[in-house]
Amino acid sequence: MHPALQTPLLSLLGCQLPIMLAGMGGVARHRLAAAVANAGGFGCMGMVREPPERIRSEIQALRTLTAAPFGINLIPAATDAALLKREISTCLSEQVPVMVLFWGVDAPLVRHLKAAGVTVIHQVGTVAAAEAALAAGADALIAQGVEAGGHVHGTVSTLALLPEVVALSDVPVAAAGGIGSGAALVAALALGAQGVSLGSALLATHEANAHPHHQQRLLAASAEETVYTRQFARNWHEPAPVRVLPNAVTAGAYAEEAARGESPEIGQQDGQPIYLFSTDSPLADATGRLDDMALYAGQSCGQITTLCSAAERIEQIIGEAEQTLRRLIRT
Ligand SMILES: Cc1cc2nc3c(=O)[nH]c(=O)nc-3n(C[C@H](O)[C@H](O)[C@H](O)COP(=O)(O)O)c2cc1C
Known part of the structure; x- marks a missing residue:
């Protein structure tokens, strides 16, 4: 693999490729997360507002399909406090290695997870949220541009937000929003990202739990x-x-x-x-x-025209990224 694709984020996440599955609620369950992880990416299950029993059974099902580390995505601000508490204690008792949080930064929760040994990644759509997540101790950030699908936290494009977030610290940053091709992955890397978090591109795969x-x-x-x-x-x-x-x-x-x-x-x-x-x-x-x-x-979505397996999507994006790098860097 081209060395530009081998970023420090990969060792933090324990994966081989700079592609993360976005924590899409309901859509990213164990089948998709395992397919992404087994293809070399980082699998994450979207569990916003799910009952703890489903979180537990999805984690157990995932572990039958892959031994790779994985993430669980929650959205604290959009979750009833009592349910959130039960979701978190389920994740901790299942020894979830990575939690991916989104929307308002819940600093006490980030500190609680960190104290329990969990790697915390925060998706942010503004510089202010990035600063709050860093101050709370996040291990990595996902900079989400306004192009993104699903809930959109900020109003700035990925191209403009990403370098501002990268400049804040040495913490690895992944890019989200507008990315559905290998060239877009390379563009994100050029702007300082160490990987990308893909929603729509992985929703259009056989393993996604989307209709x-x-x-x-x-x-x-x-x-x-x-x-x-x-x-x-x-x-x-x-x-x-x-x-x-x-x-x-x-x-x-x-x-x-x-x-x-x-x-x-x-x-x-x-x-x-x-x-x-x-x-x-x-x-x-x-x-x-x-x-x-x-x-x-x-x-x-304009870059995504075929339904395929998650492994095929990832292979295609990485192949295109390698080609793009060869085209740009003629040594
Ligand atoms: C179907 C769908 C569901 C989503 N659900 C969540 C979610 O539950 N939690 C979250 O943090 N982000 C969610 N997102 C946003 C993604 O994390 C990510 O920012 C977005 O997909 C990136 O843009 P892209 O779709 O162009 O790749 C969702 C996105 C999609 C498309």
């Missing part, structure tokens, strides 16, 4: 089609912005329901109802009005 409708919409979309909106705010602690594919919700077809504060049931998944305007994206077993759900996608 095929979501995957097909993402594959067909171009970067300019994605919508940055606060319309999917149910079951989140604040009306936070998300990046999604356009649908009837983003077109304003349910403006009257929104004005009346109504959010009727529109489907089911994981044995639970899904409500209009909810932050839940349609998972593999979802039924109901799938296209009215939150179809998260980053602007990277």
Whole structure:
């Protein structure tokens, strides 16, 4: 492998390639995390607001598929305090090696995890959040640009945010948002990143727990089609912005329901109802009005046109990155 792809972040994470699976709630479960880890990347399971029993069973299932270190992603600010406490104690009792946190920085939680020997990575969308995560003791950061799919914390592009975050400290930084190709990986490395965290590119894989409708919409979309909106705010602690594919919700077809504060049931998944305007994206077993759900996608979707295995996606991105490096560095 080209030496430019072998960054210190890899030893921190215990993986071989500078590609991390973004902690996509519901979508990144044990099958996808294991596939990424077994392909040489870093597997992370998105467990935001999941019951502790599911966190435990997903960790156990993951460990039957890979011996590689892995991460669990939680979003403290968007989780009921009592549930968060139980989630954390489950992760600690399962000896989760890495926790990937997002949204507001919960400094006491970061310190608690660090004291328990956990490696803490914080995804940030602003310099202020990066400073707060570093002050709390984060071991690595993920700089998320506004191009990203799902919940978007900042308003600055990856290209502009990344160097500012990198300049803050010697802590390794990975880039997220707008990255779906090997050339984009090399661009992130050129800006000082030591790896990338991929959501959309790994959502469109066989092992992702996303509904095929979501995957097909993402594959067909171009970067300019994605919508940055606060319309999917149910079951989140604040009306936070998300990046999604356009649908009837983003077109304003349910403006009257929104004005009346109504959010009727529109489907089911994981044995639970899904409500209009909810932050839940349609998972593999979802039924109901799938296209009215939150179809998260980053602007990277324009670079992703085929459904393949996670290993094929990673192999393709690394192969392209090697080619790009050879093209740029002719020695
Ligand atoms: C379907 C989906 C679900 C997501 N869920 C979460 C989540 O639960 N926790 C989190 O920290 N980030 C979440 N994100 C954001 C990712 O961590 C990451 O910032 C984003 O995917 C990067 O942009 P990309 O999709 O262009 O790769 C999600 C993104 C997507 C696409």
